[in-house]
Amino acid sequence: MIEPAHVRYQSPLMALTKDGPVLDTLTRTKQWQQWRLSHRTWVRTHGRFDPDHAPFATLVFETVDTPQRIVRVEVFAECPPSAGPEDALVRHPTIGWLRTIRFPSDPALTTLPAVLAGVKDAAVVRYRPHRRCTFRVDDGGRGRFAKVFPDNEGARLHREGIALWQAANRGELGFLVAQPDRWDHDTHTLWQEQIDGRPAAPHLFGQEAAPLAHRMGQAVASLTRSTLHPQDIFDGPVQLARSRRSGEDLVRRIPRLAPCVHDLLETLSRTHATFAGRPLRPIHGAPHPHQWLEDGTQLGLVDFDRIALGDPELDVATFLGELDFEEELQTPVAQLADAFLTGYESLDERLDRRLLAAYRAHKRLAKAVRSARAVRPDGDQRAARNLGRALVALQEPA
Numbered sequence: 115m116i117e118p119a120h121v122r123y124q125s126p127l128m129a130l131t132k133d134g135p136v137l138d139t140l141t142r143t144k145q146w147q148q149w150r151l152s153h154r155t156w157v158r159t160h161g162r163f164d165p166d167h168a169p170f171a172t173l174v175f176e177t178v179d180t181p182q183r184i185v186r187v188e189v190f191a192e193c194p195p196s197a198g199p200e201d202a203l204v205r206h207p208t209i210g211w212l213r214t215i216r217f218p219s220d221p222a223l224t225t226l227p228a229v230l231a232g233v234k235d236a237a238v239v240r241y242r243p244h245r246r247c248t249f250r251v252d253d254g255g256r257g258r259f260a261k262v263f264p265d266n267e268g269a270r271l272h273r274e275g276i277a278l279w280q281a282a283n284r285g286e287l288g289f290l291v292a293q294p295d296r297w298d299h300d301t302h303t304l305w306q307e308q309i310d311g312r313p314a315a316p317h318l319f320g321q322e323a324a325p326l327a328h329r330m331g332q333a334v335a336s337l338t339r340s341t342l343h344p345q346d347i348f349d350g351p352v353q354l355a356r357s358r359r360s361g362e363d364l365v366r367r368i369p370r371l372a373p374c375v376h377d378l379l380e381t382l383s384r385t386h387a388t389f390a391g392r393p394l395r396p397i398h399g400a401p402h403p404h405q406w407l408e409d410g411t412q413l414g415l416v417d418f419d420r421i422a423l424g425d426p427e428l429d430v431a432t433f434l435g436e437l438d439f440e441e442e443l444q445t446p447v448a449q450l451a452d453a454f455l456t457g458y459e460s461l462d463e464r465l466d467r468r469l470l471a472a473y474r475a476h477k478r479l480a481k482a483v484r485s486a487r488a489v490r491p492d493g494d495q496r497a498a499r500n501l502g503r504a505l506v507a508l509q510e511p512a
Contacts, residue, residue, distance in 0.1 A: 118367075118368060118369065118370070119163075119165035119494075120367075120491060120492075120494040123163070123165055123170060126189070126208060126210055127490060127491040128491045129208045129209045130161075130171065130173075130489050133156065133157075133175070135206060135208070136173065136206070136212060137156055137175070139204055139209075139212060140202065140212060140214055141153075143202045143204050143214075144202075145200065145201070145214065146214070151185070154177045154179070155177065156175045156176065156178065157177075158174070159174050159184075160172075160173065161174070161488065161489035162487050162488075162489065163486075163489045163490075165367065168190050168191070168192070168194065169189050169190045169194070169213070170191060170210075171188075171489050172187070172188055172189070172243055173186070173187040173189070173489065175187065184216075184238060184241060185214050185216055185217060186214070186219075186220070187212055187213070187215075188213045188215070189213075190211040191210050191211075192210075192211070193205070193211050194211060201213055201214060201215050201216075220243060221244070222244035222245070222264040223244070223264055223302075224264075225301040225302050225303070226262045229260070229301050230249070233260075236249045236251050236260075237249060237251075244264065246261055246264070247261070250308070256307075257308030258295060258305055258306065258307055259292070259308060260303050260305050261303065261304045262301070262302060262303050264302065265302065268297050268303065270345055270346075271297075271418065271419060271421075272294055274418060275292065275306060276294050277344075278342065279291060279292075279293055279294055281341065281342050286336065286340040286342075287337060287340060288335070289333040289336070289412075289413045289414055289415040290407070290414035290415070291416075291418070292306040292309050292416060294306055294307075309407055309409075309414040309416060310407075310414070311407030311412070311413075312408055312409070313406070313408070314403070314407055314413065317408060318330075319403075319440060319442045319444065320445075321445065323443075323444070323450060324449055324452075324453040327451075327457065328453040328456060328457035328460075330413065330454060330457065331430075331433075331453070331456065331457030331460075332457035332458065332460050332461060333413050333415070334415065336461065337395075337396050337397065337398060337429075338396060338397065342396040342421075344422050344423055345422075346420075346422040346423070348397070348399060348420065348422035348428070349392075349424050349425060350389055350390075350392075350425065350469075350472075352424075353428065353476055354379075354382060354386055357379060357476050357479055360479055361376075361378070361379055361479065363486075364479075364482055364483050364486055364497060367486045367487075367497075368494045371498060374501050374502070374505065375501065378505055381475075381505075381508055382472055382475060385469070385472040385508075386472065389466070394425065395423065395424070395426055396422075396423060397421070397422060397423070397425070397426060397429045398418060398420065399418070399419070399424070399432075400419070401415060401433055402432055402433055403437070425469060425473070426465060427465055427469045427472075427473050428473045430454070430470055431470055431473030431476070431477055432473075432477060434451050434454065435478065435481070437451065438474075438503070471507055471508050471509075475505070475507040478503045478507055479501065479504045481500045485499075485500050
């Protein structure tokens with residue numbers, strides 16, 4: 115019988131819960147000293163556990179101070195071949211083999227080095243290995259953001275960005291959107307202007323946050339009443355197919371969760387079947403609290419990578435689902451949820467509570483998978499708890 119992944123990798127995962135063992139080992143290597151990285155202060159910005167592949171874990175570290183430096187650290191059980199002549203390879207007695215690749219080298223984002231070489235003082239905002247990199251540049255006080263993709267996905271997003279900008283200028287949207295700049299086909303890079311404002315999440319997590327939640331609900335509801343017609347469709351069947359893939363991933367990592375995953379997906383399948391043929395509306399796809407900006411009386415909404423035609427309940431479930439897992443809230447989740455729902459429905463956009471509960475369950479299943487992928491020895495336990503919360507969501511009053 116094959117041991118569960120978190121049991122099989124318990125010792126390295128335990129050591130990887132802290133950055134010290136990794137950084138202490140890496141900073142002593144000849145390469146890190148040659149790169150002048152050994153005396154910098156580092157913070158982990160990404161981690162993923164993938165026990166069925168080599169490397170079994172991938173970490174991203176970024177310097178706290180300037181100039182910004184980023185490294186990707188791949189963790190192997192067995193000694194791997196070097197990825198490049200300048201990569202650092204060293205063995206930790208408990209963790210295994212650590213291979214460091216300096217950013218912006220990435221085998222999937224092949225254009226990233228050239229893109230960054232063509233701009234001055236780029237600040238990386240978010241880097242996800244093999245998937246995408248977002249950075250900001252300041253052109254004489256004019257802030258712009260760029261996303262580098264491994265493929266041509268950004269072309270669709272640029273078209274959607276133009277349509278969003280036009281809808282905003284027609285007064286159809288209750289929030290600000292980024293002005294699109296261009297899509298560079300040769301470098302797979304999407305350019306957009308910066309929206310004025312500051313992150314709204316700190317205000318939402320503070321005291322007296324309910325009025326802001328109400329405004330956010332009302333603002334995102336305006337999207338469903340716009341004349342936008344996104345190219346992609348993300349309805350119940352599409353969500354269900356994604357959740358089935360997530361369920362398979364979760365069971366592969368934690369086999370004992372198979373019965374609960376099966377029960378959840380069967381219930382969700384029956385629920386979505388009752389809404390077949392329902393008219394679809396324009397939705398953001400992921401309007402969680404960290405996607406919002408606040409500029410006085412105006413709100414801005416960013417990151418429309420998942421804009422689609424779908425069920426409005428998905429957007430609401432995404433927002434409420436993220437609140438479920440925020441630990442810094444000073445206003446009760448129930449109060450924020452009620453304010454957001456009231457704001458959303460103030461535009462006469464009535465939500466089906468049963469469908470909303472189903473989408474909240476989907477979001478909690480996704481959270482269970484993220485827990486299982488986390489570089490933590492208790493990832494299986496956290497995943498099991500989140501899966502249980504997904505089942506509970508189907509019985510909770512919205």
